Amino acid sequence: MDDTSNQEAYDRIARIAQEVFDMPVVLITFMDGHRQWFKSHLGTDRRENTPDQSFCRVPIATGKTTVVENALGDDRFCGLNDVVDGPGLRFYAGAPLMTHDGFAVGTLCLFDIKQRSFAPEQVRMLEDLAALVMIQVKSDRDIGRVDPLTRLPNRIQFLLSLQDMVRADPGRTCWIVLVDVIDNRNANDVIGALGIDFYNEQVRHAATILKRHLPGNTVYHVGGAYLAFMLDGAQDTPHALIEQLDTDLREPLVTSRGIPSALNPCFGIRSAGLMEMSSPDVLRTVLSAAREARLSERLFATYNSDHDDAQKRMYSLLSDLPEALRSQKQLYLVYQPRIDVASRRCIAAEALLRWNHPIWGPVSPAELFPLVDKTGLIHEVTDWVMRNVLRQIAAWKAAGIDLTVSFNISSKNLFEDDLVSRLSEVLDATGVDPKRLEIEVVEDMNLDNSHIAFSRLSAIRDLGITVAIDDFGSGYSNLAYLLSLPATTLKIDRSLVAQALTDHNAAVTVPTVIKLGHDLGYHMVAEGVELPETFEQLRQWGCDEVQGYLFGRPMEPKAFESWLAASNKALLASA
Template sequence: MLELLTGASEAERERLLVLEATKLVDSPATEDFDRITRLAAAMFNVPTALISFITHDRQWFKSKVGMEVPETERGAAFCDHAIRSSDVLVVEDAARDRRFKFNRLVCGQPGIRFYAGAPLITQSGHALGSLCIIDTEPRELSEQEASQLKDLAALVMVQIERTVSVGRVHEVTHLPNRAQLRSDLQDLAMAGDPGARALALVDVMSSSQVQSALLALGLPALERSVRVIGSRLGSLLGSDITVYHVSETRFAFMLSVGQQEEASTKLEWIMARMREPFRFDGVAFTLEARCGALMFDAKSDGRRDLLRMATSALVQAGAESAALRWYAADMDVPHRRAYALVKMLPESLENGEFRLVYQPKLDVAKRRFSGVEALLRWSHPVMGTISPAEFVPAIEKTAAIHQLTDWVLEAALAQTAEWQSQGLFITVAVNASAKNLEHPEFASKVREACDRHRVDPKWLHIECTENSVLTGSRTSDTLQEIEKLGVQISLDDFGVGYSNIACLNRLPVSLLKLDRSLVAPIATDFRAWTLAQSLIDFGHCLGYRMLAEGVEDAETYEMLVQAGCDAIQGYFVSRPIEATDLLPFLRAQIPARLLVS
């Protein structure tokens, strides 16, 4: 097909690719389409009604009433003119129309004199053909009749879209989709066709590229670019290889190859070509395309979840900023474990497998512990102790983070209320994720939880990272609402995220926490020490209190105190403490080692 389109315009090449992708040309007749042509012939009292598709060289009739031949050459097709407009093409007397009076279909059989055709236009704006009515006598078409013909054409398009997209064709490119790929893989397995193949999954744009293109070009242009990219990939692969459009920017295909080395050579060449600059709508693009691939044998491997395995390889390629990565079984381990952790969360919360421990924060000026940070712990009866560094990132990516944060908030406030009943009044910090802050009801949940446990909101701190507060405007609104309640807000991991200083002007933050990665090397790295001092001074100039976390030795502690850090948190000050042990710890005298003069 692509070779036949060399002389066509870009718009015509794209139209023909969309038509080809529908796989309707030369398909068997169906009652769904025939019913519409019969209705059209009866409504307009004409001998002939056609649903025609215009290919690169012919007019083929998907449905016909009163026409004996199944197709005509494109040069004789009235419908070739109809597809060039969005309106109905009306020819009242073809014998008097200079465009058609010498047409063989007018001069010979079937002797067309009257023609009216409504173009069949897809949602993407491509005219596939037309619904037309034909008579052997001249006649006129009223505005009402033209409107009725367009309505019938719309019904044809509904049927086309339904036929094309019965779970098997992507709506943007009209290429076979994920469901068709799975079906084809199953067919290969059932056929028992032995032989090595490579399944390749290509993501043609990074998420940042998609966002930039969407903002700069808009959705219709972005979809057009994806169609062009899909066509470009198909050209590189050749007409004998099927390209599948499996998600917004991901395409898949299979190569019949003997060895992985052979497939690597082919895929590396394709990825190099896909990364070459090209122009679209007058703008130069260089794709950040990546590929995940795996070798499989249809006879022995065809029933495995090959697409998931290719996706694992693609994710790994993204993580390593590599153009191509091959699947390895160990790639699945962290993904499957992360999925298992998320799935276990509701039951584990209900079974009491989670608990909070509390790490004290030392107020340097007051020489006392003024607050604690609530830290989550998970002890699973089978999997044992699960690190927060593992389960929190996995859960943060899902809606389950709301359930987990709700539990932490309730548990922390319940413990705060119990301590206050024993005469201990101390602030308790709870971590909130980006998804929490984006939730429109999060501030209300905080207020209701404080009311429920009868804890003044001033004893609650919400800690959030730089990255989380810069995800959208909703997060800033949420923080403003929380601050109005009297809750204090801390910016965690300061200095290692976006470090967008401008954001500090619009966020109701009172405390900045220097990340442990900035604090740890200051005793041995002069530049790190200079940076830490500068950040402390910077924070103070803007009116923030500064806390250093991850302090693990006396020298680091003393340097930070001398630098004017307001608060210290870390193992040198105190390890996280169980709730039952905190009161005796805080009531004990501050150790002399923490009383730096």
Template sequence: MTISCQLTESRRLDALHKLNLLDTSPSEAFDRITRMAASLFDLPIAAVSLTDADRQWFKSRVGVEHTSIPRLRAPCGSVADSADLLVIPDLLEDPHFRESPLAASGIRYYAGAPLVTAQGHCLGAMCVLGREPRDTTPQELTALCDLAGMVMAQIEMRHAMGRIDPLSGLPNRNQFLEDFQDLQRDRPAGEQRLAVLINLATPEQLSHAARAMDPSYLDELVTDAARWLRAEVGANRSVYHVTTTQFALIAPAGAALETYQPLLEAKMTHARGAAKSRHVATPTVGIAPFESGNADCLSVLRQAQCAAHDAIDTRSHIAVYSEAEDTLYQRRFTPLNDFGSALESQDQLRLVYQPRIDIGSGDCIGAEALLRWNHPTLGAIGPGEFMPMIERSGLAHAATAWVLATALQQQRRWRDAGMFLQMSINVSAANLQEPDFATALEAGLKRHGLPPDSIELEITESAIMEQPVKAHAMLDAIAATGVRLAIDDFGTGYSSLSYLQRMPADVVKIDQSFVIGLERDVRKQALVATMITLSQDLGHRVVAEGVECEEVLSFLRQAGCDEAQGFMFARPMEAEAFPGWRHVPVASIPARSAQAHYAFQS
């Protein structure tokens, strides 16, 4: 069974088990339908068969003594797998079922119609069986499918309490899914329609409200919105409460985007002005166009939610679904979803190393370890594309652990080969919140037999300022181990004098945004010169990132900068290439342009 099939089966079983039907008492409502099926087909056996992981369990049965049979080679199991109608005129003539337990018990004829939920999960079959081979008329098949629909109606009726949200009194997401399916079936195929989703507040606003307000605040927000929506939409149309703070509706047939969107904007502007929560909650609206007969309900709902999220940054707080924006977000989300597997693989992640050059001597004195990812389907993904999301996820700790372990192994190999360089490693804000990070770092160094000053940790200003008290305590603990610390991307964050004074840093790395183009920008030159002087006066060594030409290097040399890093010297390279590159004196490399050095490298 493929991974996709396993996932589908897992979701199907989950849907079945959530209904709490298995191993329940007989029900006259189901038995009535089963008796009707046996009578219509004039057959001795009929059943409502639910397909569990390894058995067929009968919620209702006529002409059958036992309550379940093995799933293996059971026709109802095939119905559950395919979600399609199955008719077997003669089991003994069927190559797949002739050796099934049913055939062995004397059953010759089978017909089963799938029991499918609104979400598309097949629970089992409404089936009829006979002891003689027989043909089936189209009218009989239609009747069997209708009976299967009646069974599902009974199942859903038993869960009707799950169709209305108790707080808002509006139909919920399950009802939206069912009504959407009805629209798909009843309206002309290809009809242009609009799905609308109203989000009552941004995630940040909800988070703040949860911390500062009584729980009744959210209840009041929802009930007020539900009351307003009911009044606006009217009694003849439905509004659905699809998540805690989200409502959905389908625009009337014939509503065109170019006229309906301004109408929504006017209504939402009026509603925001009248709402008691207007100063602490910002409603947004997402619109997802779709064609009836060709749309998947869950996809349309997701698209409307995407548009509502995009609307946060618009002036009107209303946005139409954008496939381009969605594709871009999916491209960002896919790496996050797959990064866990990458950490466990042997060939997706690797470190490359960019030299750090002493400006005074021209010697290569260090290397920054940089993470690279070759995704199995997306190909090479740049760190700027995946690291920001990883650092905000639960994978940040594991990612840093992988980088640290790999970098320490490489540092050990280089030292064993007689190459003594300092290794710079980036860590995230999440790592500074780990209570045992400094201890684990020290243990890693001892495990590889490395002195603490053989590595340097690079931390951005923004990472420290997320939780400054905890971060500074951890930085002090790291500094106490003897590991060097560097402020990365200096100048892009807070950069206050008090911050520089408190940070136990050895190195300040000036961000490349201040260095690239420095040779023709007098204001940048003044700013960078001040950064260098200020940092050195506070006892920090200064590294300039993004050095790409001789003119910039010359300015940095005159300004007294200690180190440089950038494409002028080398792009990040594989570990195997680094020793050969380092043996060439950097001072002898033609540095009038990056192109000259790239040619040298090749």
């Protein structure tokens, strides 16, 4: 219960009581710790009282309706402030609000400053109205605690049930099982093709099967296509039950629309004691186990604290990233040289984002940014990189260093309506020649045949910025990219380049890609060059530009400037 529940319903019941009993003051009250607060308060502006000064402490303590015809003559109430001083209450009748398990949580009560009598039939009417209040309380509670789709208790009720178990039996342990009914990797396609009702019907079907197998247990709908239940911890691991549930859940079903379907469940399980059950984090842990089962294509996975620690670390990093974006000390850029093969001169650099977390220390981009790419934070991260890259280009230009600098954007950035205008604004603000900026886009199926993404890249090209396809050959490698994406540079992925001297397939693929790229008008760049022999082979194959540890690791701006000066000096000496 709280003050935000359906207020009008409570006021209506209070108005009925006021009219039926012809009472000047009617209250619907609840006891909350050391406070009695008034859900409805007709005839008074007061909103709360202290239990020691309350008439209602008696019906709440006894669980029985209390009628006081003259408070001055009742030893229990004659000393209360409201009796001795203003408003000088004399009459009181209060019916307790009883929960289904026999606890009094508040009252429906009547007050008058006159002495009054109260007949037995009036007592029954007051108790009936109090019962109506509790029906409304249950309705309000169900609105917040029952899922409207399945009519099962929801996530909030699941956590409250765990807390109730802890209070009732602190030494108890239990098995918590979460069922991931539908593979979310396919859920969007299902919803897009057949509608949300089809998806919902599958979840309801799964809930029916679980309730059939668990007649003495509560099944909870804790979100999306996730169902959960609890088993006595004294039992053996619930593997046999899970296998039976899996068998029944996978049975083909025909939906109400006549469409045949079959579920693809997986399960996350864990044993939980007092400390685990009292934590709201417990649900996340079984969800983590279910996701592990899904990714590993197993029927179930048991919660693993090591895996969970990694998840919590990732969550912590994502939670801290907004602050890092505001800070001047955590995020920074490093620059890796890009070398012209013919002259061996550094003609460009790739900007790479780094994060030195105040607690975790250096954070690997491979650890963080694939997840960032799936969140709304990618917008802010890209903006941060964009601004700082262009400021660095301007600073280097002022210092006599004229280089092209590239940085990566996510495919998600290409679906932002204001991406091009933001780029244009920062170019104007820094005064950077657009030709000195290159945008790298990683191969992504989301871009395949996307007119929005292609038009966005064309608009970027129209600003004078060059566009590169990054990591070509890392997995997706759709030839349609090379034929239609408005890019001018093609960067061959390091995984192919590293094997160019040792693997026959790579030794055939790399020169083929270089030739194909040239024939299509691309400037060809090879990433991950670490050996002189690799560089020489790429030179013979006609690659235009290389990047890798052979020439320089990613460096902070000052270190990069020193490296560049030393490199230019060495080239002059060898000329």
